[in-house]
Amino acid sequence: MKSNEKRDWNKVFFAILIAFAVVAFWRGAWGLMDVYLFPSNHLTSLWSSIIIGIGILILTRHTIRQLM
Numbered sequence: 126m127k128s129n130e131k132r133d134w135n136k137v138f139f140a141i142l143i144a145f146a147v148v149a150f151w152r153g154a155w156g157l158m159d160v161y162l163f164p165s166n167h168l169t170s171l172w173s174s175i176i177i178g179i180g181i182l183i184l185t186r187h188t189i190r191q192l193m
Contacts, residue, residue, distance in 0.1 A: 163170040 158170070158174060162173055
């Protein structure tokens, strides 16, 4: 295998590895939210997640604009 081909395969491998890590992280985060965020009331858990997510987006919007 040539050096460029090996480098390309390394990029593909690491892209797949990073994608797997991201999916695994979010799967774990959602699983924990299912267990700890209103576990007996699915609808309240969903709405709370939406409200918390929107709140975080609103709070960090100013910070993100400063970084750009």
